[in-house]
Amino acid sequence: MKYNDIICQQIHEHISDLYENGLVDKKTMDKFDKSCLAPVKPLTSNEICEIREKEGISQTAFAHRLNVSKNIVAAWERGTRTPKGAALKLLTLVQQKGIDAIA
Incomplete structure (x- = not known):
């Protein structure tokens, strides 16, 4: 995964752990994915x-x-x-x- 920055990486990893343990729901995880992960740019x-x-x-x-x-x-x-x-x-x-x- 490619993150926007190191802080986003650390936050996303912690939230991912919480999600995997059932402490964060899918909707919340999706929000963190969108805000922390660098988007994949279209290719020509x-x-x-x-x-x-x-x-x-x-x-x-x-x-x-x-x-x-x-x-x-x-x-x-x-x-x-x-x-x-x-x-x-x-x-x-x-x-x-x-x-x-x-x-």
């Missing part, structure tokens, strides 16, 4: 292509690692579709730490 088609090319792998291999179809990766790179949710988080992780981070 060029950025997605650059991420894949930097890793030196084909669209098919990239799709396999992301658990999506090759056609989806091709659509992202053409700009006809936009990654969202888990796919966007995985792409951001690969961008920051490399393909091995999700292997």
